Amino acid sequence: MRTEIASLGEFGLIDHLTEGLTLTNSSSQYGVGDDAAVLSYKADKQILVTTDLLMEGVHFDLTYFPLKHLGYKAAIVNFSDIYAMNGTPRQITVSLALSKRFSVEDMETFYAGIRLACEEYHVDIVGGDTTSSLTGFAISITCIGEADKESLVYRNGARNTDLICVSGDLGAAYMGLQLLEREKSVMKGANDIQPDFTGKEYLLERQLKPEARKDIIEELASAGIKPTAMIDVSDGLSSELMHLCKQSQTGCRVYEEHIPIDFQTAVMAEEFNMNLTTCAMNGGEDYELLFTVPIADHEKVSEMKSIRIIGHITKPELGCALVTRDGQEFELKAQGWNPLSEKDEK
Numbered sequence: 001m002r003t004e005i006a007s008l009g010e011f012g013l014i015d016h017l018t019e020g021l022t023l024t025n026s027s028s029q030y031g032v033g034d035d036a037a038v039l040s041y042k043a044d045k046q047i048l049v050t051t052d053l054l055m056e057g058v059h060f061d062l063t064y065f066p067l068k069h070l071g072y073k074a075a076i077v078n079f080s081d082i083y084a085m086n087g088t089p090r091q092i093t094v095s096l097a098l099s100k101r102f103s104v105e106d107m108e109t110f111y112a113g114i115r116l117a118c119e120e121y122h123v124d125i126v127g128g129d130t131t132s133s134l135t136g137f138a139i140s141i142t143c144i145g146e147a148d149k150e151s152l153v154y155r156n157g158a159r160n161t162d163l164i165c166v167s168g169d170l171g172a173a174y175m176g177l178q179l180l181e182r183e184k185s186v187m188k189g190a191n192d193i194q195p196d197f198t199g200k201e202y203l204l205e206r207q208l209k210p211e212a213r214k215d216i217i218e219e220l221a222s223a224g225i226k227p228t229a230m231i232d233v234s235d236g237l238s239s240e241l242m243h244l245c246k247q248s249q250t251g252c253r254v255y256e257e258h259i260p261i262d263f264q265t266a267v268m269a270e271e272f273n274m275n276l277t278t279c280a281m282n283g284g285e286d287y288e289l290l291f292t293v294p295i296a297d298h299e300k301v302s303e304m305k306s307i308r309i310i311g312h313i314t315k316p317e318l319g320c321a322l323v324t325r326d327g328q329e330f331e332l333k334a335q336g337w338n339p340l341s342e343k344d345e346k
């Protein structure tokens with residue numbers, strides 16, 4: 001079934017998509033339905049705001065990215081930025097630009113993904129906008145969150161000798177993307193062949209259904225650890241390390257042998273004939289947390305199961321480098337995914 005969006009109109013579509021939404025956070029005073037949402041935060045809280053814009057053809061490809069997953073991911077990437085401040089996401093607004101290609105049912109599916117992410121992370125949808133687009137699909141999500149002033153963690157707090165830690169594993173989302181891109185080119189003109197992703201499920205999950213590390217923030221709090229600096233890994237470990245060190249005015253050493261990589265990522269890198277460490281350092285979209293702690297917290301972080309200590313902070317004059325297994329040092333380069341600079345080079 002296909003219902004044209006024009007049959008509902010802009011306001012009708014918003015009403016339809018936001019039907020039955022309930023507010024679960026006490027700070028969400030009034031959500032969708034008036035000129036603005038009303039939020040009410042306790043006076044001792046700091047308010048966090050982050051926003052993200054995703055463009056079809058630049059940030060996602062709908063030939064292999066299911067709309068429900070896209071909705072889920074679009075919300076998750078914003079939650080991740082709030083957690084990276086050691087905060088808690090509470091509300092989002094969702095703005096969409098749609099071309100005629102999309103039906104009401106498509107938007108129901110997309111919104112189901114956003115709703116699911118919001119349910120799982122206890123975040124309220126409090127507003128947004130929809131408009132038409134001449135070309136593709138654009139998604140802008142703004143997330144509002146909170147933190148106590150004393151628990152906020154910035155990128156600029158890392159100090160010489162601090163330990164550098166990362167959650168989960170790296171490079172899998174990037175390998176998932178490579179896999180989907182490969183299948184897309186193989187599938188062209190052969191619609192009846194189903195690709196076989198057996199044994200590669202984790203890579204697809206990391207690309208198509210990432211999670212934000214709420215659990216790590218909670219674990220750190222219960223272990224009594226407050227990171228000195230933190231950032232989420234969206235553009236690749238290399239690039240995030242450089243942001244963190246630049247803002248903290250430090251250098252760093254990270255050790256190739258300590259970078260956490262899943263088995264499936266390693267198998268896939270070999271299949272693609274790619275350098276595994278490069279994939280893990282520069283892949284991006286991992287949405288893991290990269291943070292630093294004082295050396296005194298060594299024992300506490302070592303006990304945390306999904307945390308790896310990958311290196312340490314140095315004085316700024318030492319620069320940022322990766323130490324390979326054979327002891328060589330390579331200066332870190334931010335090969336973070338940046339379509340604008342890519343275009344300039346061509």
Ligand SMILES: [Mg+2]
Pocket residue numbers: 080081084231232234
């Ligand atoms: Mg971030």
